[in-house]
Structures are given as C-alpha cells and as structure tokens.
Amino acid sequence: MQTPQNLDNLITLVLVLTPLFIGFALPLNKTLIHYSEKMLGYLVYIILTLIGIELAQVEGLGNQINDIILYVGVLSVLTIGCGLAGLMIFDRLVPWRPLVKTATTEHKVSIRGSLIQVFCVIFGFLIGGVLPVSMMPPENTMTGLLMFLILLVGIGLNGSGITLKEVLLSKRGMQTSVIFTLSVLMGGVIFWLLFDEVTLPQSLALASGFGWYSLSAIVMTDAYGAVWGSIALFNDLVREFFALLFIPLFMRKYPSAAVGLGGATSLDFTLPVIQQSGGLGIVPLAISFGFIINIVAPVLMVVFASFG
Template sequence: MYFGILIALVPLCIGYLIKFKQEKWLAKINQILSWMVYFILFIMGSELAQLDDLTTNLQHILFYTAIIFVCTFGSNFIFLMLFDLFLPWRTSHTKQSYDSRFKMILESLRVCIALILGFIVGLFPLFIWQYSENIIQVVLVFLLLLIGISLRSNNISLKQILLNKVGIATTLIVIISTFLGGIIAALILHLPLPVGLGMSSGFGWYSLSVILMTKAQGPIIGSATFLNDILRELCAIIVIPSLIGRYKLTALGLCGATSMDFTLPILQKGAGITIVPPAIVQGFLLTLLMPIFMTLFNYGF
C-alpha cells in the first residue's frame, strides 16, 4: 500500500522543488510530456491486445466507460449548474466565435490513434512485451517528476490559490460530485467502491490516470478510466461555447484538470481574462490532488 502511494507522491514532490525560469527548458519539458503521453497509450494498447477473450473484454471496457462517464460527468453537470443558478458569476466579456473547436477535437482524438497503434502492434508476439510492466513503472516516475517541475515553473503561489474563491469553489464541487458519480457507477457495475472512486478521480487527466489505474487494477479498468477522461475533455470542448455565456462556473468545472492547459484558451475566449485565474487554480489543484486520490483509492483501502 505505502509503496504505491510513495511511488506517485515522491517524484511529484521532488519535481515540485525544481523550478526552471528559461522558456526553452519549459518548452522542452512540455514536448517530452507530450511524447510520453503517446508512448504510455501505445504501451496501454499493446497490453489490451494481449488480453485473453479479447472481444468480451472490449465489451466490458465500453460498458464500464459508458456507466462511469454518465455518472461522473452527469453528476458534475447537475451540481455545477445548481451552483451557477444560485450563485452566478457575471463578467462583462463579450463571447467570441469558436472557429478552432473542430481542430481541438481532432487534437484530442490523436491520443486515441496512439492507443490503436499500440493495440495493432501488440497483436504481434514481440519479446519486449514481457517487460511492459517495468517500462510503465519507469515512465510513471519520470512523468510525475516532470509534471512536478512543470507545476512549480508556472509560478502559481500558495497565496494565489488560497485567495481565489471561485477556483477553490469549482474544484470542491467537481471533486464531491465526481466522487458521488463514482460511487453510483460502482454500485451499478457491482465493483468495489474504491475501484469506482479510483476510476472517477482522473478529472480528465488521461495520461496519468491510465497508467495508475492499469498498474493497480489491470488493463480493462485502466482502459475504461482512460476513455472516461478522454470523453470528459472532448465533451467539455463541445459544450463550453454553449454554456460559457450564461453558465461560466459550469463551463469551467466541466473542464476538470484540463482547465489549466488544454481547455484554457477556449475558456478565455468565451469569458475573457477574468476566468484565467480560477481556471489555473482549479487545474492546478486537481492536477496536484489527482495522483493522491487515485493512489489512496487503489492502495489505501
């Protein structure tokens, strides 16, 4: 139990102690992280290809994904919408057009291509697949180390986090409603509650959730977790333009951990610069808490 928690937290904390100020180093770190995402999903796809009774397992993955997504994303939407109705957040920004939304969706779908390629290659009996678990272990440590460095280098102080009430409020609502959805999904799927909570606690961060859940619960649960987080990102991109004008808190909360990076430009385009601080705070907190929650649910119960 403690090894599983430490292997997630120690590299993240060590990385958070390191700060780069030069833009060229930050760009290199982001580029490496991007490559690692595709590599992780490639390995994930190869593990899927080696499952026994593949057709039945794929049906389980899709069924698990549908249930966990409807429960978690639906719960997020209901709670955030209620929050928006009773405590609306108004800004004077004029919403702009979203001519690049289709391009962003296609960019998200690229990660699925890496998974499919890994699946195809995994059908061939290569000797390297016997070392896949060790490879994932090394990649996980390196990934968390770089993420910690990236978080610290974004110059987000504790004061900024503690004083931004909007970002903290949406973060709390997202966490509580997501966990509620995870519990409901676990009951529907007849899974242990910690597994349902673990599957739900990715908050859209598919590159890390897939590796943590696969390592702890196997490729079937890991794949369903990955697809759930991918669907969150895709649906957030689709619904933000419709919600951002009147329901800004809902649009922000549905982005989950991606509000700090991938969905930040589309949020800013719809609500202006005022939404940037809470978006960064929400993304930062969920990014920081996600590996803690997921490892606790997988190893702490």
C-alpha cells in the same frame, strides 16, 4: 502493525507525489519549461501506445469489448453529469462573473489532439498483437514513465507562474474544486451501485481521474489490470471531447460548471477554449481549479485503489 500491502500503497503514493513536488520546487528557466512541455506531449503518446500494447495482451479481450463499452458509457455519463450538475447548482445558488470582461472570440473546436491520443492506443494495440513476448516492455516501465510524467507536470505547474498561496487564496477556485470533486465522486458511488462486480473503492478510483487520462490509465492498469485501465483512459478521453464541444455552451450562464467540464485539463489542454469562450477574467479561476485538481487527482486515485 502495517501490512506489506499497506506499505506498497504508501510507496506508490510517495512515488506519485515526490516527483510532483520536486518539479514544483525546481528553479526554472524558459529553456527547461519549453523542453518539459515538449517532452510531456511526446511522453503522453508513448504512454498511450504502451497502454494499447498491454491491452492487446489481455486474454479473451474480444469477449469483454461490450462490457468495456458499457462501463465507459455509464461511467462517463455519471462522472461528467454529476460534476456538471453540482457546479450548475453552485452557479445558480452563488452566482459569479469574472471581474475582467473581454469580448469573446469565436471558438473553433479542434479535436485533432484527442483523436491522435485514441490513435496511439489503437496503434499500440496493433503492435501488441504481433509483438513477441520477449520484446514486451520491462515490468516497471510504466512506473518509471509515470514518475517522469508527474515530474514534468510539476515543472509545468511551477512554470505556470501561480503560487500555492495564490491558489489557496482563490475562494471561488477552492469552492469549485471541492464541489466538483464531491459531485464526481458521487457519480462513482452511483456506478458502484449499478454494477455488482465493481467495488466501491474501485468505482471511486475510476471516477478520480478527473480527465487526466494518462495518469488514470496507468494507475488503474497497475491496480486492476489493462481492461480497467482502458476503461479509465477512455472515460477521461470522453470528458476531454465533451469539454471541447460544450465549454462555450455553458460558459455564459454557468462559468464555474464550464471550467469544471475540463477537469484536470482546464490548466492546459482546455484552457484556450475556456479563455476564448469566457474572456481573460475566467483564466484565474481555471488555473486555480486546474491546479488543485491536478494535485488531488493522483492522491485520490492511489488512495482509493489501495483499498481494492
């Protein structure tokens, strides 16, 4: 017999996946795609600010700062390192080069967007420190924003022009996605082995963000509290910083690993870096990989978080 907790987990999974597929199934036009992309950018800033507000409400946070820094540092090294190692071995054993070769352009790394995201969290934290309890956001605000976020991502996936058939027929994209997912989850297992206070499902849930910081922060906050939500957030932001800096370095010898560095962001935020450093021929792999990871990440996070 299904328990109420299991029912809640099922409802959460439906709430996450339904908007994604609705967005992917909607008939689109250029106007809708344009405004959905614009709203998605603003929505991410709003969500990050709210996460900062919630973090400010945690009692005794100052005593946990050192732990948060430690957890983020170790989790980042393990998830990025294991994913990178797995895909580098894959590139060595099964070499691959893009069919279309184009001259690469010099890439200027811009971390401005990432810095703005960090600023939003800090800004929210400062507001949360002075905001009266009566003015705190309603309890289900984050859930509503999460559903809207997923809907906009679904519209974005739909507007990318790639079909599920094209994604599934990309052998290299499927292989890269599977190896990346298993390797990063192995990093989560190692994280669990290192810290007694963390459960295995919790470690796997934290590892399953795959760079999707806005989603992982909300899911982890709902499941484990604002402290762990902030750990998930900064872990995935570290991946974004790392990807921006090191994708060009790995692209020449390890193209699959370079694409994998971006995780879920390889479909959007880090795609220009991937294209500029690897040429147009690498784009289909990045889109296929990013598409799959964007679907897998919310499923794995919710499923793992439901086990405690």
